[in-house]
Amino acid sequence: MNQNRHLLIIGFVWPEPNSSAAGGRMMQLISLFQEQGYEITFASPAQDSDFMVDLSQFDVTKQTINLNCSSFDEFVKELNPSIVLFDRFMIEEQFGWRVAENCPNALRILDTEDLHCLRTARQKAFKEKRVFQTQNLLVEEVAKREIASILRCDLSLMISEYEIELLTYTFKIDGSLLYYLPLLLESKDIPDLKELPSFEERKDFVFIGNFLHEPNWNAVQYLKETIWPLIIKQLPEAVLNVYGAYPSQKVLQLNNVKEGFLIQGRAENANKVVQKARVVLASLRFGAGIKGKLLEAMQCGTPSVTTSIGAESMCGNLDWNGFVEDDPLFFADKAVQLYQDKNLWFQAQKNGVELIKERYLRTLFEDDFKNKIEELNANLAEHRLNNFMGELLQHHSLKSTKYMSKWIEEKNK
Template sequence: MNQMQTLLIIGFVWPEPNSSAAGGRMMQLISLFQKQGFQVVFASPAQDSDFMVDLSEFGVQKESIELNSSSFDNFIKELNPTLVLFDRFMIEEQFGWRVAETCPDALRILDTEDLHCLRFARQKAFKEKREFQISDLLAEEVAKREIASILRCDLSLMISEYEMELLTTTFKIDNALLYYLPLLLESKAIHDLEKLLSFEERKDFVFIGNFYHEPNWNAVQYLKETIWPLIKKQLPEAVLNVYGAYHSQKVLQLHNTKEGFLVHGRAENAQEVVKKARVVLAPLRFGAGIKGKLLEAMQCGTPSVTTSIGAESMQGNLPWNGVVEDNPELFADKAIQLYQDKDIWLQAQNNGIEIIKQRYLRKLFEGDFATQIQFLVSNIKQHRLNNFIGQLLQHHTLKSTKYMSKWIEEKNKKSVS
């Protein structure tokens, strides 16, 4: 392999683009780097899954790796990548020091997906029945690990402008270490409006989301207990179809035909489901990042009703693809209005198309992203000198994590023998 063109991605899991926005995001990143001329190797310590994508079909080499094993050092030394991308901070914690020690010249990039510390701090505040405060973030244990990971890397990819702002203001992280790259869509993703089902041809409400993700499970409970009864009371014929990968028995138990609350599990084709629905409901009460399900709704010409957490950092100064409302009674009223009023519905649909055109098309980002990567590859020494705190953390982490990992490796050897 040509050293100049090798990208190693170390994945937390194997990509499942049909299960979550994170899986789709990873495939977008692979495509962006391939267009820049990188040959991509995807390695992960995760078990294979039934729904993982066949990476070889996308020209990506797949490699299984082990945690706490020097076999990884041999693997990466031979590969000698120009660039290493860590999929979430937990993976950087595990493998970052090995990359820094074995391939010190490789550019290290972190794909955050969303700020985990923000999601956890909001969830904790929600469970304690109080408003989230910025000070919650500073007290969040995960923040110490996640921010250290961001500082150790040469660049962190962010999908939310709000999270970029938090990192630069609350955590005082240099802008040069951050890069805004939201979920991206091809130009053809804006389906010809004439090909989409009309207002009259659509029916029902829909919720869609991966149930591994706590904010999604919470939103479905909230729909079942609070919001859906308010909608059903005024629209007795209405049906809410709930779809999501990795549903458990507790999710299936919410299914109730009489209430029009139908739990279907995994959608074979999420877009087909959303295109047939008239309105997407997403009453998310905590979380972070930007929401793939709401971008998908825009793509399918389906207006959505969500909360301020759901819509965070998604629309810029543009009007929303439907309604943003945190009060449950108003949420239900606006959902009913959107469901019944064709003029309001059509305006919402157009708003969604406009948001995609101005904020999520791949062509808006790929040129600048390629320039940024090439600049860092060429100027890595100076870039790192400007990030002294990152160097300091790398130095100390390498020492502590290295010896902890070596101890675990020795322990594992003894238990095997």
Template sequence: MNQVQKLLIIGFVWPEPNSSAAGGRMMQLISLFKAQGFSISFASPAQDSDFMVDLQEYEVEKESIQLNNSSFDVFVKELNPDVVLFDRFMMEEQFGWRVAENCPDALRLLDTEDLHCLRLARQKAFKENHSFIATDLFVEEVAKREIASILRCDLSLMISEFEMELLESTFKIDISILYYLPFLLKPIDAAEIQELPVFEERRDFVFIGNFLHEPNWNAVQYLKETIWPLIKKLLPEAVLNVYGAYPSQKVLQLHNKKEGFLILGRAIDAKEVVQEARVVLAPLRFGAGIKGKLLEAMQCGTPSVTTTIGSEAMHGDLPWNGFITDDVADFVDAAVQLYQDKAIWHKAQKNGLKIINQRYSKGLFESSFRIKIEFLRSNLPQHRLNNFMGSMLQHHTLKSTKYMSRWIEEKNK
């Protein structure tokens, strides 16, 4: 009789699918491994939060773990997982060497979420007012840490084809340790499209995004200071509803009823507020990965106006769910067109539904991912031999990280 395979996920935070795209992504991965018959434990050093998902509802064991503490060694040895999934490179840095030492035969996966070094380098280029170029990444300290983490893992899950190409061309990472696995969504059928609110039933513009994420805060400032006043001049009755988890005082201060710029905080049901809106605005000026807010807009049948950064790696050769532009005047013009012209709006909506079904339908990825995991588990020694850079980094950083962690542990006693 086959033994049940065990997956250990080491989470940076507890999943909050209603607060961020990262939380939604994590729940999709849990569902993917559940379908493969894995029993799953989710461990995190993070504090519990009011909005975290109840993992027990999904038959996932919840474990609190500590940083720089050998109690983790006892826990992981006892669990003896077949596969370990690190949620972002910071968790691999903290716990990767302990997993390698205590469970050497476990397949080590990294879910990158987005390339942190790319997001930070673009943010820096934006703040310093120069165009981002790939070699900017070489001076980014986070890049050195993140690339080392990717090399040490057996496989890194990437949600963006652009980022995969960047890792291959700029950092010369071998494709054998990278795997394209975007957001995994349920396809949308004709009956569901019929149930969506029609053009006439919708009103207002909407922006939605977690405010702990710097690109979102920057986009809201850009809307407030530059874009929204121009839209408001052309559409005096228009309202922009700004939703997002964890708004700080500086975010709340932007609320202005007279200007039709409303800061509404956390959305109880994000899909509902996006479905009721006529147009999503997402003028993102830096960032990385795939934008959950724009996929959600497509799922809700709500056209969007965004930037090249916003739409990056999202739609392949398919036409966008609205308009893509980095020019302020064009952005305003596109927003007004979508808001007023039913024919343009309908065409944009159809484009979005096509993108979901042709690029993000989970059925496109489930079986090939299962085959990849099975292949790696059967050929792990050879796969690791082929990844010499990874073995070398594992050897050296295991030592340095290990002794630094041991020192912190002693200091904390």
């Protein structure tokens, strides 16, 4: 067993907590491990971005690495981490075999963010105008890659209970390889409703979401073409402010002042923007994971109307902080009701606070997570013996990925 307490995170991108829920999630994981006494190095092959967080301010060492390059082998061997966390399965595919070869005793953890194969299969079904069924996943190439990655790792962190069920029953993955850890909030994030802007002080609808994420772009198109016309028929003066990082030209072209459909681009402060609004609209038609934007709405005391995809795995058996509707007519009606009915709005707001307290507080998860990591570290050899499929895949994929990578490295010379 590796006794040092050094965590290496290999990031798909550098964390941007103000651009996406994934960036916020990564900072939460960093904080959880630091609390357990881990020294952290964050490595990524990604380009620097204008909005990435300054990792040095969080006592995290930043390291740029190269794809398909043996310089990583020397780097990881020298670092000798006790845990390696892969940010999404594509990163595990690239670097997992190198970690297994150079640091065989390091605990390998995958942070799935959300199940990519689920998002992809739903998106395909949507585009092909058919109903998504779970067996669609079994023919997805990305599912084969993602499931192989989950099996090769010692533990995969999951943010959605629905996705854990899917992996357990559809893909027959052993529960000991999966760990439920949703997006987390601190006690200070529980909103004091008396201190937030009141119903009367708020106005307008708001949508917020990173436009590099296809489900968000599709949701805005759906709002523009189908739902918003139904809302302004009932509320002619209504305004919808659409915020999101990285809006493309096609997003900007949807701006229409006459219709009250305003594309605002990146929000300087997402919390302020959502707190000023009366209702959040999240008309997601495909996607996976749980939605940071809807958790943020609860924090801001802003009720929301979303779809069953939007609310998936978010409220357990508790009431939603607003309404969940898949039919565009009902969606628009509920949005108008919530906008106009103060009592309904206030009840929705209270539901959001309850959801945060019961399902998203860090204190509900941190001790159990710490125990899980310690237990795995102490029994890693036995844990791996029980995951024969993972060892098998490690053996075969390691060889194929390794030689493909070495071939690319030679070619690049």
